[in-house]
Amino acid sequence: MIRAKKPWRSLGWVPALILAMVLQGCAGWSSWExxxxxxxxxxxxxxxxxxxxxxxxxxxxxxxxxxxxxxxxxxxxxxxxxxxxxxxxxxxxxxxxxxxxxxxxxPATSSTPPRQQVGVMQTQALSDATSVTATPVTADTPPPQTVTAPSKPPPSSPASDVDDGPAGGYQWMWPVDHATVMRGFGQQGSKGVDFTGKVGQPVFAAAPGRVVYSGNALKGYGELIIIKHDDVYLSAYGYNRKRYVKEGDIVTAGQPIGEMGLGPENKPMLHFEIREKGEPINPAKKLPAKVSAPSR
Missing domain, CATH: 3.10.350.10 (LysM domain)
Incomplete structure (x- = not known):
């Protein structure tokens, strides 16, 4: 006698498939983070x-x-x-x-890094090569002159003309208009704030400064721009569709520096960070209070 298959057995794979799809989506975001x-x-x-x-x-x-x-x-x-x-x-x-x-x-007991040791040896060799051996001085012989290599001032930092004094002499502004926060600071391990809006909408410099990085070599940030504002603060703008600025450019607050692109979830996104002496801080501490209408 042929027994009919029970419906719950024939569909037993459905819950497992749904669970696998959910886990795969979570793993995608987790792997990006x-x-x-x-x-x-x-x-x-x-x-x-x-x-x-x-x-x-x-x-x-x-x-x-x-x-x-x-x-x-x-x-x-x-x-x-x-x-x-x-x-x-x-x-x-x-x-x-x-x-x-x-x-x-x-470590405190560590010796000078090799990079500095090489510089010291080169300096010593230059000094030995350029010094002139002294000769006896007589009434008919003028005293010899010691010749040394001219000192060359070290080149300045590419961002040295940015205000390196006390931080806070400028006003911060939001890096994007008509956008909503899709992920706040600290959520799912985020080191900044993720905004969503429309692909191609302008991304603005949040404060005046100098562009110290513009590229895509940092994995997990897409097309990234980093701006140095002073000796304390940096800001970063990730997942641009286009970058308008290059390293060394001086920018003003509110100046368009790029266009919003797609994030890892294939949705319009700008990842924005503020670093204080290298440490990520909550951008809400610097950005002005603002209420934006949801972008449609």
Missing amino acids: NSRRVSGHHREPLPAGVVPDRMPGPQEYVVRPGDTVYAIAFRNDVDYHALARWNGIDSDYLIHPGEVLRLRAP
Whole structure:
């Protein structure tokens, strides 16, 4: 005798499928957030042609083409001043692919970083090569003159003409108009605020400053712009469709710097952050009170 199949058995796969779809959606957002927390890209292979100058440690980073001190510090939640100090980087903030940089303060007993040792040896060699051997002085021989290499002032920081005095001498403004907050600071691990609106709508500089990064090399931020406002604050604008500014540009508060693009959920999104000495802070502490109508 043939038995009829029970309906609940024939549909037993449906709940499992729905659960799998939900978990897959959550995993998509989680993987995006986790990718933004990977410190120093340690798990990513180096680009072709980049050879580290030494074996990197667990809290060290190998410089890649297109990297800047500001971008590396931003990615690893450290102050760019500290990053430069830990690695003996001069005020020009010049780095090269293959250099291995510390991402944390060296131990108190640590010796001078190799980068500084090389500079000291070069300086000593230059001094030895340019000094003139002294000769005996007689009545008929004028005293010899010691010739030394002319001192060259160190180049200034590319952002040195931005106000590096006390922070707070300017007004912050919202980086986008007619948008709503889709994710607040700290929600799902967010280090900033995510706005949603319309693809292509203008993104504005939230305060005056200098652009210190404009590119897409920082995984988890899309087309990213970072602006230095003073010696304390940076702001970041992620997931632009277009970037209007390049590194070194001086911008004013409210100046259009890009266009809103699509975020990881394939929805219009601007990811906005404010960093205080390298640490992410809640942008609500700086942005003025404002109520925006939902974007349709």
